[in-house]
Amino acid sequence: MRQAGRALPEYRALRAExxxxxxxxxxxxxxxxxxQPVRRYGVDAAILFSDIVVPLVAVGVDIDIVAxxxxxxxxxxRSDADLxxxxxxxxxxxxxxxxxxxKLLVADLEVPLIGFAGAPFTLASYLIEGGPSxxxxxxxRLMHAEPATWHRLVGLLADICLATLRAQIGAGAAAVxxxxxxxxxxxxxxxxxxxxxxxxxxxxGLADLGVPRIHFGVGTGEILGLMASAGAxxxxxxxxxxxxxAAERVGPGLALQGNLDPAICLAPVEIVKAAALKVLAExxxxxxxxxxxxxxxxxxxxxxxxxxxxxxxxxxxxR
Amino acid sequence: MRQAGRALPEYRALRAExxxxxxxxxxxxxxxxxxQPVRRYGVDAAILFSDIVVPLVAVGVDIDIVAxxxxxxxxxxRSDADLxxxxxxxxxxxxxxxxxxxKLLVADLEVPLIGFAGAPFTLASYLIEGGPSxxxxxxxRLMHAEPATWHRLVGLLADICLATLRAQIGAGAAAVxxxxxxxxxxxxxxxxxxxxxxxxxxxxGLADLGVPRIHFGVGTGEILGLMASAGAxxxxxxxxxxxxxAAERVGPGLALQGNLDPAICLAPVEIVKAAALKVLAExxxxxxxxxxxxxxxxxxxxxxxxxxxxxxxxxxxxR
Numbered sequence: 001m002r003q004a005g006r007a008l009p010e011y012r013a014l015r016a017e018x019x020x021x022x023x024x025x026x027x028x029x030x031x032x033x034x035x036q037p038v039r040r041y042g043v044d045a046a047i048l049f050s051d052i053v054v055p056l057v058a059v060g061v062d063i064d065i066v067a068x069x070x071x072x073x074x075x076x077x078r079s080d081a082d083l084x085x086x087x088x089x090x091x092x093x094x095x096x097x098x099x100x101x102x103k104l105l106v107a108d109l110e111v112p113l114i115g116f117a118g119a120p121f122t123l124a125s126y127l128i129e130g131g132p133s134x135x136x137x138x139x140x141r142l143m144h145a146e147p148a149t150w151h152r153l154v155g156l157l158a159d160i161c162l163a164t165l166r167a168q169i170g171a172g173a174a175a176v177x178x179x180x181x182x183x184x185x186x187x188x189x190x191x192x193x194x195x196x197x198x199x200x201x202x203x204x205g206l207a208d209l210g211v212p213r214i215h216f217g218v219g220t221g222e223i224l225g226l227m228a229s230a231g232a233x234x235x236x237x238x239x240x241x242x243x244x245x246a247a248e249r250v251g252p253g254l255a256l257q258g259n260l261d262p263a264i265c266l267a268p269v270e271i272v273k274a275a276a277l278k279v280l281a282e283x284x285x286x287x288x289x290x291x292x293x294x295x296x297x298x299x300x301x302x303x304x305x306x307x308x309x310x311x312x313x314x315x316x317x318x319r
Numbered sequence: 320m321r322q323a324g325r326a327l328p329e330y331r332a333l334r335a336e337x338x339x340x341x342x343x344x345x346x347x348x349x350x351x352x353x354x355q356p357v358r359r360y361g362v363d364a365a366i367l368f369s370d371i372v373v374p375l376v377a378v379g380v381d382i383d384i385v386a387x388x389x390x391x392x393x394x395x396x397r398s399d400a401d402l403x404x405x406x407x408x409x410x411x412x413x414x415x416x417x418x419x420x421x422k423l424l425v426a427d428l429e430v431p432l433i434g435f436a437g438a439p440f441t442l443a444s445y446l447i448e449g450g451p452s453x454x455x456x457x458x459x460r461l462m463h464a465e466p467a468t469w470h471r472l473v474g475l476l477a478d479i480c481l482a483t484l485r486a487q488i489g490a491g492a493a494a495v496x497x498x499x500x501x502x503x504x505x506x507x508x509x510x511x512x513x514x515x516x517x518x519x520x521x522x523x524g525l526a527d528l529g530v531p532r533i534h535f536g537v538g539t540g541e542i543l544g545l546m547a548s549a550g551a552x553x554x555x556x557x558x559x560x561x562x563x564x565a566a567e568r569v570g571p572g573l574a575l576q577g578n579l580d581p582a583i584c585l586a587p588v589e590i591v592k593a594a595a596l597k598v599l600a601e602x603x604x605x606x607x608x609x610x611x612x613x614x615x616x617x618x619x620x621x622x623x624x625x626x627x628x629x630x631x632x633x634x635x636x637x638r
Contacts (some may be wrong), residue, residue, distance in 0.1 A: 137582040137617055144586040144594075184538075187558050187580060189597075219503075221540045222559045239506050240541045261506060263459040271463045278508075298456055 002047055003296035004037035007303055011036055020065050021057060024050050027100040034105055034113075040303060041310045045112045045175070046105065048168070050098060052118025052179055053126065055164045058094035059087050061127070069131065076130030076138070080149045086156045091167030099171040106172035114214070115173030117161040119180035119202070120154035121195035122217070127153075136185045143194045154198040162205045169209050177214040177236070178202060183227065184219030191223045196230055203231030214257060218295050224249040239264075239294035243282040255288025260309070262293045265301050269308050276309050280316050291317070320625065321366055322615035323356035327622055330355055339384050340376060343369050346419040353424055353432075359622060360629045364431045364494070365424065367487070369417060371437025371498055372445065374483045377413035378406050380446070388450065395449035395457070399468045405475045410486030418490040425491035433533070434492030436480040438499035438521070439473035440514035441536075446472075455504045462513045473517040481524045488528050496533040496555070497521060502546065503538030510542045515549055522550030533576055537614050543568040558583075558613035562601040574607025579628070581612045584620050588627050595628050599635050610636070 005011045011033060015023055023029050033049040053063050053071045066072050077085070091099065105113050125139045126132075133139070143150040165176045183195055203213050215227050216236025228235045228250040235254055237246040239261035246256055264275045276291075283289035291313045297306065324330045330352060334342055342348050352368040372382050372390045385391050396404070410418065424432050444458045445451075452458070462469040484495045502514055522532050534546050535555025547554045547569040554573055556565040558580035565575055583594045595610075602608035610632045616625065 135582050135617055137585045137619065140580070140582040141585040144583060144590045184559070185582075188561065190580075219538055219559075222564075240503070240538075242507065245541075261459070261509075263454050263456040263504075264463060266456045266460040267463040275463075298454055300456065 001037065001041070001043065001293050001297055001306065004041065004043070004047075004306065005033055005049065006299050007297050007301040007306065008036055008040060009303075010040075020051065020067075021054070024054055024101075025097050027097055027104055030097075030101040031104040031108070034101070035108065038109070038111065041307055042314070043111070043310055045114050046109055047114045047177070048098075048102065048105070048116060048173070050101075050116070052116070052123060052181075054098060055089055055095065055117065055160050056086075056123065056127070059089050059160065061085055063126070071126045072131045073127065074130075077124075077127040077153070080146070080152070082127075083149070083152055083156060086153075086160070088156075089160045089163050091163055095164060095167060099167060102168060102171040102173055112174035113172060114175045114177055115165060115168030116177040116179060117164050117168075117202075119178050119183065119195070119217075120157035120161065120198040121183055121186070121191075122179060122181045123157050123161075124150075124153050125182055133182075136182065140190070143190070147194075150194060151197075154194070155201075158198040158201045162202045165202065165206055166209065169206070169211055173211070175212040175214065176206065177216060178232075180215070180217040180220075180227065183217040183223060184221075186223065188223050188226060191226055196226055199227070200230040207231065214290075216257070221249075225251065228254055234288070234290060236292070237294065243279065243286060243289070247286055252287070255290060256283070256286055257290040257292045259292070259294035262295050262298050262301070265293070265305055265309070266298065269302075269305050272305050272309060273312050276312055277316070280313065320356065320360070320362065320612050320616055323360065323362070323366075323625065324352055324368065325618050326616050326620040326625070327355055327359060329359075339370065339386075340373070343373055343420075344416050346416055346423055349417075349420040350423040350427070353420070354427065357428070357430060360626055361633075362430070362629055364433050365428055366433045366496070367417075367421065367424070367435060367492070369420075369435070371435070371442060371500075373417060374408055374414065374436065374479050375405075375442060375446070378408050378479065380404055382445070390445045391450045392446065393449075396443075396446040396472070399465070399471070401446075402468070402471055402475060405472075405479070407475075408479045408482050410482055414483060414486060418486060421487060421490040421492055431493035432491060433494045433496055434484060434487030435496040435498060436483050436487075436521075438497050438502065438514070438536075439476035439480065439517040440502055440505070440510075441498065441500045442476050442480075443469075443472050444501055452501075455501065459509070462509070466513075469513060470516075473513070474520075477517040477520045481521045484521065484525055485528065488525070488530055492530070494531040494533065495525065496535060497551075499534070499536040499539075499546065502536040502542060503540075505542065507542050507545060510545055515545055518546070519549040526550065533609075535576070540568075544570060547573055553607070553609060555611070556613065562598065562605060562608070566605055571606070574609060575602070575605055576609040576611045578611070578613035581614050581617050581620070584612070584624055584628070585617065588621075588624050591624050591628060592631050595631055596635070599632065 215232035534551035556577035
């Protein structure tokens, strides 16, 4: 359950008012925050406490994460000249703090650790829009009007992502997730032309390492098959697409991850449990299924409800 | 093209800093704003300048539309007791200003006028969330936890919408559009149970009037067939779903409306024209097609680009 920690009082106590990038930069603190939801819920894997913009910050892009808003750039990328602001990443130096967090966690954890990175389209959208967007107008303008610049940009980002994920696996991550969080804003034609090639380069560039590769975005019903074709072993599915329909679009040989609606988790526990059982029932015929929410945990979620869901899934799947 | 006016300098000059609800409340001003994009672009229909929250304001709900934010309630709906804040609408009194606008327009226009209303789910989400939402967590909590309250709420909203649309048609609207803008946040199961029945009551309640009923929401790929089944003559499709795929989901007998991506309209004109031609090519095999954008016009769109698109569509479809 991605962002499961942020609904926890012990997380809020630890983070207090501090900047999230500062917390990510402290291996002891980041490891402790990663462990909190594992302890609380007894989930079957841990997901690294970090953020998709961390590798960009690490190569010197001036990004802050503003509470309640998200990643913000004071000087968004506007033209080819801005591409010089992205230098190649040297994970041993640039991500030393993240790799140290992973090593601390692997020594401590009894369950696998999942590392992650943002896919080039989603990262590019933050660089170009200067922050979160509902329309991705500037991003689409650049991709359509200056395709050569666009392809150079996502190529540079793919290099950074691939090196980041390889280093995370080298440090001990047992699986990785590539988040193309906002790819669902693209039409299938746009996704194929402007996002798929760079995501494929990342996922295929991990094949030799033999760890499961999870791929996910929200609102991606129309492009699930294309995203799967980028080289994923597991496709994450949001709550909009029933799992059997997702399995048809994704094709044979892949497992699915999902897809309980995080917003339903705000309802009373019996309703949430019924919804979780429905997900399990829909997953029953699949070749592989990782139970999860269909998107990140909402901060206002009652931890007791999530604990009940985890218990229910364990009880049902151990039968 | 919905919200085509807001990209126009003559619209900004007329509106200046005034509140949009004040402009809607003035028949002369609202009629003039409706006419601006018709004059500028030579489109084949006008869409009434109004807002989906207008009928709620008209029955006394304390909603403001905040520039750059959207509809905002200081006291969101939280429980059954709040339902008493929704009284039945008396269009002749409560919407006298809107009906007067329509009469002015019908006298002036050489093209048909499209009226519209918001569907109960989308209106309820504003009432419950207190403003725009990305997650609809409070809305989903209410629908799942208190289904009786939810169904009473959307029933009251359906009554208001149906009376509103019937009055708009009575005053001269030649077609109506039901906007369930945010229904795409629902899973197919949720849509069927919590949104479809009240939308169906509205659309079927218009059948005797014999005007075309258009139905639209954004991100609705998974529920297009369900939305069509509510009783639409024309289904609006966003840019994510290619028109031939949408036609299959919607089934025979319906026309489609769409689906040029409004974000692509920020690109140079030749790129936008190529994208418009692609929409026309995909629409070629359909039983009926209304060329349109796949969502509202973005405020930063160059009016010259939209004018070129309209000219192109006229040129292509008159062949």
